[in-house]
Amino acid sequence: MILELRDVRKDYGGVEVLHGVDLQGRQGEVLAVVGANGAGKSTLIKILAGAQPMSSGEMWMDGERVELRSPHDAHDKGVRTVYQELTLVPELSVTENLLMGDFPRKRGLIDWSAAHARARELLESIGFGAIDPRTKAGRLTVARQQMVEIAKALVTEPRVLVLDEPSAVLAGSDLESLFALIRRLRERGVLVIYVSHRLAEILELADSIVVIKDGKVIETTEPARTSEDDLIRRMAGRKLEQIYPDRRQERGDALLTVTGLTRRGEFEDVSFTLHAGEIVGLFGLVGSGRSEMARCVFGAEPATSGTGAYRSPAEAIAAGLALVTEDRKRSGLVLGMSVRDNIALTTLRGPLIDMGRQRRDVAGMVDRLSIQPPQCASMPVVRLSGGNQQKAVLAKWLLAEPRVLLLDEPTRGVDMATRVEIYRMIDGLARSGIGVLLISSDLTEVMGATDRVLVMAEGRITGELRSDRTTEDEILAYSMGQHA
Amino acid sequence: SSGSDTGAGGDTAKADGYTIGVANFTLSGPYFSGMDKAIAAQAAKKGNVTVISTDANGDAAKLASNVEDLLSKNVDGVIISGGPLESAPAVLNSLKQAGKPVVLVDRKFQTGEYTSWIGPDNEAIGKQNGEFLAQALPDGGKVAIIKGGPADNSIGLARTEGVKSVLSTTSGITLVEAPDFGNWGSDGGLSVMESLLASHPDLAAVFCENDAMCLGAQRAIADAGKEKQIIVAGVDGQNEALKAIMDGTNYVVTGLNDADVIGSKGLDRAVEILGGAQVEKDTVVPSPRITKENAGQYFDPNGDF
Amino acid sequence: MIGQLSKAAGRFPRLVVGGRDLTLEVAFTALILLLVAVAATTSDTFLTQTNITNVLKQMVTTGLLAFGMLVVILTGGIDLSVGSVVALSGILTAGLVSGLPIPVAMGVGIIAGLAAGLVNGTLVARFALAPFVVTLASLTTVRGLAFVYSEVPIAPEDPAFFTLGSALLGPIPVSTLIMLVVFVAGGVFLSRTPAGRSIIAIGGNAETVRLAGINVRRHVILAYAISGACAGLAGVILASRVGIAQPSVGVAFELDAIAACVIGGASLAGGRGSVRATFGGVLVLVLINNLLNLYGVQSFWQQVLKGLIIIAVILVQRTPRST
Amino acid sequence: MIGQLSKAAGRFPRLVVGGRDLTLEVAFTALILLLVAVAATTSDTFLTQTNITNVLKQMVTTGLLAFGMLVVILTGGIDLSVGSVVALSGILTAGLVSGLPIPVAMGVGIIAGLAAGLVNGTLVARFALAPFVVTLASLTTVRGLAFVYSEVPIAPEDPAFFTLGSALLGPIPVSTLIMLVVFVAGGVFLSRTPAGRSIIAIGGNAETVRLAGINVRRHVILAYAISGACAGLAGVILASRVGIAQPSVGVAFELDAIAACVIGGASLAGGRGSVRATFGGVLVLVLINNLLNLYGVQSFWQQVLKGLIIIAVILVQRTPRST
Ligand SMILES: Nc1ncnc2c1ncn2[C@@H]1O[C@H](COP(=O)(O)OP(=O)(O)OP(=O)(O)O)[C@@H](O)[C@H]1O
Ligand SMILES: Nc1ncnc2c1ncn2[C@@H]1O[C@H](COP(=O)(O)OP(=O)(O)OP(=O)(O)O)[C@@H](O)[C@H]1O
């Protein structure tokens, strides 16, 4: 046994969010931690990383009591962490982000060519060789930034590697290489603590599973002794009958018609039509240009040629579009503002804002999406857990009562029970005549929650498939540009 | 600053003495802080006068509010050490409303009403410098002028006008006005002079609107090795300038603008007015020309300014 | 930042009323009251009517500039040009009163400030230039223009010109009332109008606001225009109060305005700042000056102390805030 | 930002050498060369040895302050106190030379600057106060202290005091060489030492740096200390160059220093800025001043033009950058 937590409690100024957590991890084990949004997973991880002190409780490693006063202490003990939110310094090179504070030196000065070489070597050794260590981190796609985050934790071989939802932005081969990496680390005796909302991958990867609910461990189990449904039931505290709603197949008039849309360097000749009442999935590998295409349609970025895109977000919104972007921190939320101000952002009407109405509208949305905690309206949105922040973004757009909903990875970081709610909500919206474009890197989701699926590869639409008549393999094949 | 060294009589004298407010436009210049000190020193000498001094940091609005603060403290009269300020009608009006006498030192306002003014005649100082330079350059030559700025500073303007009124009519002399201001400091004088030397290597003399700038200009001339070619003329009688003149350097002349004299007279004047005396409205304090011959007589090695 | 809870941060008890955390405002108000109490008990003069009227008058310029500055700061920008705008609008107004009716001349002064703000805003928003340099450049240019308009101070003869700056309504100066109106209207603007909310949100995350269909550029320009107009108004009032307009007035005024905002808890990164607390910041600065004068502290020591007091104030004020 | 690729960013051809994008640097260098070429062809005086020596001398103060400022700006902070520190260290040194050997007196001056920087840094880093207000307060306090030390200018008698500021090494002033050494050493510090890299990274994302186990506070304090020491050195050199130390010197020096950094492309939000480009920014500012003087442009038109030129420079310099 190399790591043990005993009765760990954490309160943030009076509000306890962890109520006595016990946890044991062994060498060469993948220990999965699952739980609903806001259950306390990230908090637990911050404690392991030395980034937050525990309020009470003990941490033991190799039979010795340890106290982590800072991330530095955690590094010394061999505990390395990849956080849920990206933490790279965008202006600095990948190399520098990787080696930060620990550069190879020659006569006291940093030896940059050695540093780049070491970074390249490291990236290659863990299967991320496609990333050029000299590029600025901010210029990489979210997925690649996530890979750099993971690489950063492996600069010196850790004894404990903690990953908080590392797969949320990965798909396809990137996901494969992550899993391969985790298995290799396990063989080398590393304890991998793995947090994810994707239960399928947990069942595939984990040796043991810890279920957290409301700040307490309510179950410790193994993949062989449980199932997705079972886990969801434990996390949510109730049984979920059906994850994806049954879709009826009839569709109405065309709401959005895009023809030959091109934005040079990003995507080319994209054409599709979105009808009232339908949910269209858009699948593709990292960097296939889906997000850029959606942003362009929404008027956030100008198109080079083609028709169907709006000239500005204001125009798009006036025409009834809404865009839930993939990166809520950068383009979905104003983190310092309250939940209410965030949700009301798309519906500011003057000359004087009707505060009473705003309050009621927002309260209605918080209730409808069950954003936790329920009295969050005047809290800064940054205090919500990741999944609840995502719901706040959704709420903002739903309040604008769109006719076309562009959703870019809307379930990223969202727990299973909430996903089910979101699917049900999307379904309800579609039934009421709204057209939904659902961009997702989650194959199951893209098949389960939609009527048909568009697949993009390298900036082009390579296929269109009916959700009920296709297979994962078929979609994957299209996404790699191979025509099945 | 309200110190009294008249012994036992001090207390009684103070009980029925005066409180006089000093509103300085700025104190960040040796001339102005010298003035403030002279007023305080003179008050201490009198024994029954308390002085409250304020500094507006060169801000006209702050000067107004400082005067208001002084009035709040119920001073008997106010001395305004105007610095580079044209007028302060609102200040004078509020003083008038409060029925308090105002003595201006150094600076005479062109508008508004004041009780009495004591100060130098800046144009005359400029003239007397101009005359000296005309004599010192019998063969003529290029004379540069370094102004303190900004353009609304009429003290400097008067001095420059004085110099120009003489030199522009002197044959053989050409005038060069530096485009940039020296901001009344030695560092500014230095860099303006450096620029001048680059475009006009053939200067014969330089006049600066005050001694501080001249001292900087003199350094620049020394750095360029042109001490023999260019003579320097200033205004104020700052100690370092007096010393340079006495030592026989190329710093040849300044016009004494004696903060000590003006300040102490200003306080005397205020006290006289408060005592009910009829006083002269405007008093010009003479500004003797200081050259190598008489510099020793004005130089005080321990003096502040 | 990451993963830190504001509600959780303090060892201090917090005061929450109607879902809003008022701890900071209460602490800040207490601080100002303490300052006033100290002043009242240690100085005979402080509570006299003359002195109170003084303090009220002395707030006007810093107050107007601070409000405009706050609006710009909320967008994540800064406006260094306000001092120069004060000079330009003042000298323009004073120059024009000889030919135009006084209110018109004053209107022109304010419009000049507005125009300067529009230029600043356009350069910042349309050309994506750094606000600091843009307004630093316009600090220089506008000051130059003030001198180009008139190298010498202008003192209008007509006593009606002084009214705006010196008239009293009961014990309260009219100019102070104008400033208060600006603060109240400004508070409503920022908290209750779409434009105001948008300006605050832009400072928090401009991209999010843009994607919400709000015209970010137009709102940024609006913010600088507001700051310019406030500076113009301040310049007009100042010229009227002093009775003479100088092209050299207003140097470093921007620093006090910024200080007032930050003492009031505004973040120079944008998105955070309150009208009421900025007003408190103005009060703190003016009270410090007034007190040091009333105590007769010597000028240079005043400077030394003023800096130390500002540090003390933001230290005290920071304590109950979550870090 | 995220998901944006450099190859996709510009409509402009970009120059990439050894993996580094040099478009901006090349454009900036071209701009400076253009400025020099215009100057050389339109003014007879510009290329004279005297004028070149002047330009070299006039760079020193702004240069030293700008380097220190850059270090602070990289952390996401700002140091408004540098002008006051210049005054304090100069007057201290000049005051001490009567009793101490000149190098020791100068050392004390620099240490005074360093100390001011340490105080600033500690308040910013340890107490998490806003850099703008902290250094605004110390601008006031330090200026006050300079006057408290001596209200009047101090002119040391010993001619050896002038050496540092006026000695030439061939055609090049020793003071300029010192500034160049600071820039070169500073460049190495920022690009090649862990402390320098940490300072840059802190400006990009302080939390990340903290999580990487690096002591953020200590590095922030270091940055302000560097700025303070540079300002101290600038003060000593200036006093030696002028031959007289004045407590009133250095007002608004911080603005030029900040402008130099930003013209050089530094971001006031921190994390971005280059030593070479800052040097270019210093050159641009000094050349503008020099040219306007050589052309004999009237002081207030100089101001008008200076602001416009700065805007023009940052507009030009912005064009080739990916937005
Ligand atoms: N490593 C890479 N090298 C070159 N181009 C890349 C790389 N990664 C991504 N891109 C480019 O990024 C652009 C679009 O990225 P975008 O984020 O829109 O894709 P996406 O399909 O939404 O993927 P993601 O799953 O990351 O959201 C495409 O033009 C693609 O060519
Ligand atoms: N920085 C913070 N400030 C205040 N409360 C917080 C903060 N971080 C987390 N919490 C609260 O603590 C609880 C646990 O949050 P945590 O982020 O650990 O959840 P999580 O299990 O990681 O959720 P998710 O799956 O949504 O990421 C939640 O109620 C959340 O609101």
Ligand SMILES: [Mg+2]
């Ligand atoms: Mg989490």
Ligand SMILES: [Mg+2]
């Ligand atoms: Mg995407």
